[in-house]
Amino acid sequence: MRLISGIKPSGSLTLGNYLGAIKNFVKLQDELKDTDILIFIADLHAITIPQDKVNLRKNIKDIAALYIACGLDPNRTHIFIQSEVPAHNQLGWIMECNSYIGELERMTQFKDKKAKQVQGVSAGLLTYPPLMAADILLYDANLVPVGIDQKQHLEMARNLAERFNHIYGDTFVVPEPYIPKTGEKIKSLSDPSKKMSKSDDDEKGCICLLDDLNIIKKKIKSAVTDSDTKIKYDLTNKPGISNLLTIYSCITGMAIKDIEAKYIDSNYAQFKADLAELVANEIKGIQDKYNDLIKSKELDAILDAGKDYANYLANRKITKIYNKVGLGRKR
Ligand code: TYM
Secondary structure, three states, X not given: OEEEEEEOOOOOOEHHHHHHHHHHHXXXXXXXXXXXXXXXXXXXXXXXOOOOHHHHHHHHXXXXXXXXXXXXXXXXXXXXXXXXXXXXXXXXXXXXXXXXXXXXXXXXXXXXXXXXXXXXXXXXXXXHHHHHHHHHHOOOOOEEEOOHHHHHHHHHHHHHHHHHHHHHOOOOOOOEEXXXXXXXXXXXXXXXXXXXXXXXXXXXXXXXXXXOHHHXXXXXXXXXXXXXXXXXXXXXXXXXXXXXXHHHHHHHOOOHHHHHHHOOOOOHHHHHHHHXXXXXXXXXXXXXXXHHHHHOOHHHHHHHHHHHHHHHHHHHHHHHHHHHHOOOOOO
């Protein structure tokens, strides 16, 4: 069994990334004892949208340090940077050649991002899903933990695996997504109809793992909630409070109905104050570990080891794929 996932360094990591993805990487790392685990930083994906090179390099290192600060154990999980494993691009191209423009243009994220681009839409934004498929298929990964927004990309990866296997013979494992029941889509604190996102223009809606703790508390206390005062999970009529209940549940592990029962006689202000403390406490632990790691040499050693292991697996696989397709000379 093998598990793989990654995060784009296109901004600071958010509470959404933490609860929807990283917390599950850690949970699965601790539960699936016999599974080989690879978690990477998807820097090639970040440049589908223009990035400042100094910020990009900072974000790459920050994510590496935050992975470990959040609980990934480098003795158990291989952590690496996507661009340091060239086979991702090699297979990415082959995947592009097996994708149809029509299916790529139908991807929801492509349509959303295209609509937001003011300075032209890069071809990379369109061909992002075949590269993501390559990230997964290169390692014969069985399981891919992601938030719900990546589900469509995962389906594309499954389709591409099946399509390739059909044309060239059995080559790829068809991967399964792992999407958490609670936390699959953490919403913006200022507009709970939208996903919490690092590219959000409204800073109040998004909590970053490296935000000042007092600012984090303030953002939670001023989160948009509905006019009635009951602390009740109801996605249709009370999306704001439902989002906060989801965050509470992800952080504490308590079931939503137990949280509702605990706050049955309480009001929004008390609930938000408690949640603000819980979130700030959890993030404080992460920031303390991050601060130690980011200065240390340990981080580079971990990324070097991850790079070597990933290149070893990926190069073995890409040779087999080239032979299947008939590229170059037989190796
Ligand atoms: P990215 O960088 O946008 O997000 C990283 C992970 O965080 C999850 N996520 C959320 N989950 C819940 N609530 C939110 N508000 C929220 N925001 C983000 C995402 O679902 C994702 O799991 N294309 C990917 C990166 C990638 C990848 C891969 C992932 C590249 N190759 C191969 C898995 C396997 C992306 O842009 O994620």
